[in-house]
Amino acid sequence: MGLAILLGCFVLGIVIGLPIAFALGVAALVTAMFEGIPELIVFQRMIAGMNIFSLLAIPFFIFAGELMMRGGIALRLVRFAQALVGQMRGGLGLVNVLSSMLFGGISGSAVADTSALGSVLIPMMREKGYDDDYSVNVTVTSSIAGVMVPPSHNMILYALAAGGGISISSLFLAGIVPGVIMCLCLAVAAWAIAVKRGYKAEPFPGLKAAALAGIAAMPGFMTAVVIIGGVVSGIFTVTESAAIGVIYALIVTSLVYRTLTVRDFWLSVVQSIRTTAMVMVLIGTATSFAYFLALYQVPALILELLLGVSDNPIVLLLLINISLLVLGAFMDMGALILICTPIFLPVVREIGMDPIQFGMLLMMNLGLGLTTPPVGACLFVGCSIAKVPMETVLRTIWPFYFAVFLALMLTTYVPAISLTLPSLFN
Amino acid sequence: MRFRILDYLVAIIVALGGAAFVVLIGITGWQVWGRYVLNDTPTWAERLSLLLILIVVLPLAAVGLRERTHLGISFLISLLSPRLQWVVNIINAIILGLFGIAMAGYSMQLVNGTWNRKIPLLGVPQAFQYLPLVLTGVLIAVFMAERLWFLLRHPEKTTDIAE
Numbered sequence: 001m002g003l004a005i006l007l008g009c010f011v012l013g014i015v016i017g018l019p020i021a022f023a024l025g026v027a028a029l030v031t032a033m034f035e036g037i038p039e040l041i042v043f044q045r046m047i048a049g050m051n052i053f054s055l056l057a058i059p060f061f062i063f064a065g066e067l068m069m070r071g072g073i074a075l076r077l078v079r080f081a082q083a084l085v086g087q088m089r090g091g092l093g094l095v096n097v098l099s100s101m102l103f104g105g106i107s108g109s110a111v112a113d114t115s116a117l118g119s120v121l122i123p124m125m126r127e128k129g130y131d132d133d134y135s136v137n138v139t140v141t142s143s144i145a146g147v148m149v150p151p152s153h154n155m156i157l158y159a160l161a162a163g164g165g166i167s168i169s170s171l172f173l174a175g176i177v178p179g180v181i182m183c184l185c186l187a188v189a190a191w192a193i194a195v196k197r198g199y200k201a202e203p204f205p206g207l208k209a210a211a212l213a214g215i216a217a218m219p220g221f222m223t224a225v226v227i228i229g230g231v232v233s234g235i236f237t238v239t240e241s242a243a244i245g246v247i248y249a250l251i252v253t254s255l256v257y258r259t260l261t262v263r264d265f266w267l268s269v270v271q272s273i274r275t276t277a278m279v280m281v282l283i284g285t286a287t288s289f290a291y292f293l294a295l296y297q298v299p300a301l302i303l304e305l306l307l308g309v310s311d312n313p314i315v316l317l318l319l320i321n322i323s324l325l326v327l328g329a330f331m332d333m334g335a336l337i338l339i340c341t342p343i344f345l346p347v348v349r350e351i352g353m354d355p356i357q358f359g360m361l362l363m364m365n366l367g368l369g370l371t372t373p374p375v376g377a378c379l380f381v382g383c384s385i386a387k388v389p390m391e392t393v394l395r396t397i398w399p400f401y402f403a404v405f406l407a408l409m410l411t412t413y414v415p416a417i418s419l420t421l422p423s424l425f426n
Numbered sequence: 427m428r429f430r431i432l433d434y435l436v437a438i439i440v441a442l443g444g445a446a447f448v449v450l451i452g453i454t455g456w457q458v459w460g461r462y463v464l465n466d467t468p469t470w471a472e473r474l475s476l477l478l479i480l481i482v483v484l485p486l487a488a489v490g491l492r493e494r495t496h497l498g499i500s501f502l503i504s505l506l507s508p509r510l511q512w513v514v515n516i517i518n519a520i521i522l523g524l525f526g527i528a529m530a531g532y533s534m535q536l537v538n539g540t541w542n543r544k545i546p547l548l549g550v551p552q553a554f555q556y557l558p559l560v561l562t563g564v565l566i567a568v569f570m571a572e573r574l575w576f577l578l579r580h581p582e583k584t585t586d587i588a589e
Contacts, residue, residue: 016514017503018521019496021487026525040532047536047555050483051476056454059447059479236458243454269444277443277486278496280479332497374501 003296006031010289020335021278025285031292042288049287050280052160053239054168058153059276060242064223064249065109066268069116071253071260073220077102078120080217083210086202090194092125093134097142097187101179102221104146109153110333110370113146114139114378118385130199132388133396138190140382140393141400144367147333148179148360151227151245156238157283157334158359161290161341166355169232170422174356177417178364182407189403193396219252232425279334286338293339299346306347313351317412320344321365328369329376336366357411357418364408368401429572436489439565443482450478473548477555484558488565491522492572494585511584512577519573526566533559 009030013023028042068074081098088094096117104113118139125135147154150172159166205213226248230241253260293299306316324344327336340362348358370378373390383390411417457471490496503514533556540552577583 013521014499015502017498017500017518019491019498021496022491022522022525023498025529026521029525029528039528040535043529043533043556043559044536047480047559050480051555053472053476056450056475056479059482060451060454063447063451235462239454240458240461243451244458246451247455266444269447270440273440273443273447273482273486274490274495276447276479277483277490280483281487281490281496330499375497375499377497 002031002035002292003298005034006289006292006296014331020332021282021285024282024289024335028285028288028292041291045288045291046284050284054156054237055160055280055283057151057156057239057242058279059272060239060246061151061153061227062109062112062275062279063268063272064227064242064245065112065116066272067246067249067253067260067265068103068220068223069112070264070268071249072257073217073223073249073253074099074103074116075120076213076217076220076257078117078124080213080221082202083205083213087204088191089201090191090197090199091202092121092128092130093138093190093194093199094187096121096125096135096138097145097183097190100139100142100145101149101183102217104143104149104179110143110146110367111377111381113143114381115385117143118382122382122386126386128200128202131197132386133393134193134197134199136382136386136388136393137397137400138186139385140371140376140378141397141404142183142186143378143382144364144371144404145179145183147363147367147370148175148182150175151224151231151238151242152363153279154333154337154363154366155359157337158341158362160283161338162345162355162359163342166359167422168238169234169425170356171359172228172231173421173425174360174418175363176421178360178407178411181410181417182364182404185403185407186400189399193399219256220249223249223252282332282334283338286335290338290342293342299343302343303347303350307350311351313353314413316347316351317353317361320347321361321408321412324362324365325368325372328366329372329374331369331375332377333366333370336369337362354415354419356422357415360411360418361408364404364411368404368408371397371404372401428576432492432569432572436492439485439489443486446478446482450475450482453478469547473545477545477548477550480555480558484562485565488526488562488569491566492569508582508584512581515585516574516577519570519577523567523570523574526563526568526570528563529566530560530563533557533563 006027009027010023013026029039032039032042078099081095081102085091085094085098099117100113103117122135122139126132152175155171156168159168159171223245227241227245230236230244231238306319310316345355345358370376383393453471453475457468461467503511536556537553537560543552545552
């Protein structure tokens with residue numbers, strides 16, 4: 001009965017439009033009242049969930065992404081990508097995918113990626129004669145690279161939700177190959193559609209211009225190297241690396257590029273703390289909610305249920321993928337990582353899947369959820385930048401969804417894709 | 427249409443949160459500098475950072491409710507008639523307001539219960555961890571009261587923000 005109240009209150013809260021973070025908190029509070037558990041435990045668990053040092057990396061990553069967007073790093077990365085692949089057929093589509101991979105590797109957020117690159121590339125693509133639906137489709141789906149290519153704050157959430165024991169540096173390394181494969185699949189889809197629609201290639205700017213674009217982008221790109229290098233080498237903790245990344249991005253944008261004004265700096269601070277507030281409160285209330293899930297032994301129930309359906313790992317993984325895709329279409333990524341990890345991780349461990357590989361599967365599934373209706377933050381951002389209705393975009397997005405799905409299946413069923421790099425470095 | 431005084435309150439919360447965030451970055455930078463350059467780790471830095479992040483984010487979470495920036499599913503409500511949307515928004519404001527009151531009340535119990543215990547390495551009461559939660563609960567209740575006031579005075583509107 002308690003579990004029914006917990007889930008019922010949560011679903012009802014979502015249906016009547018409560019913010020997800022608060023629907024989780026209200027459901028936990030009502031359940032505590034029903035069970036006669038001291039209600040203050042809900043708020044004590046909230047603070048305990050937020051009081052973890054590695055979580056401090058999240059605001060720093062968000063802030064670094066804001067600085068890059070306002071400080072000109074994103075623009076330089078786009079120019080570099082344009083010099084590299086712009087001369088191919090449908091070149092700006094490929095520029096978009098490559099830029100997402102480069103920028104996602106720095107900002108670590110799909111929404112930041114869509115917003116930063118979309119505001120640069122969508123108008124540019126429109127000017128060059130690309131259809132708006134194509135521009136939005138490429139921008140939105142390639143932004144999933146932001147959660148796959150390190151550093152990704154969602155991977156920190158996953159490590160936290162897994163109850164420790166999973167190294168964040170291994171997760172960062174594991175994300176690289178699946179992220180690149182996904183971007184390759186998207187690049188093929190973008191190219192094929194560009195050829196079909198007859199989009200033209202950009203003229204090659206010349207070797208000198210390409211080299212200059214590379215040199216201009218290099219200081220900004222080094223932000224990713226500083227952050228990832230610090231974590232993977234084990235010299236710094238993830239939070240320290242993120243803080244160093246912020247300080248480095250500040251130096252690059254204010255002293256090297258000289259594009260960051262005091263106003264830009266303050267706007268970046270304000271936007272970062274607003275986004276951080278949403279993420280952290282979600283972590284807090286999801287921790288309270290997860291406390292009750294554990295109390296009702298939900299992970300064990302789901303394990304029993306899934307193993308009752310089939311004990312074939314291929315079938316089970318397909319079921320888990322479908323569940324995550326459906327959930328991802330309706331709920332925010334952060335909340336789902338915190339709720340689904342303790343539920344599904346025991347199941348995949350039971351069938352012999354490495355938790356690091358499962359992390360990649362989770363990231364890609366939920367990343368795809370950010371691009372699907374009805375609750376796709378990246379899709380909303382992309383459509384609002386291009387000022388096109390979502391229906392127009394959705395009519396032609398299917399080849400891009402298929403490309404990501406293909407990468408997802410490869411990540412799910414070929415463990416080496418996720419595990420080779422971490423095992424090489426460890 | 428909002429209460430002007432609450433607009434000022436929000437501006438103050440954002441400004442203080444921003445300043446605290448800049449300090450937070452400075453502290454973590456100092457921690458790295460101390461550990462790797464001075465070979466003298468400032469042991470207080472980690473605990474202070476954790477306290478500061480609560481001060482930064484929790485009141486802003488309440489501000490996010492006022493400004494409707496938290497993630498949620500609104501498309502189901504948008505399918506309803508304007509009158510029903512108005513009713514659902516009133517129910518939402520009441521639920522969130524009650525949650526805010528509960529947050530403030532129960533967190534105050536946590537403050538009272540931990541006032542005499544110190545946070546290791548900082549030496550300040552553990553209650554400081556829960557004080558931002560009390561403030562947030564109060565802010566949520568106030569902001570939701572503002573929303574209710576607006577919705578009740580304007581039954582023709584479906585929400586309290588510009589659509």
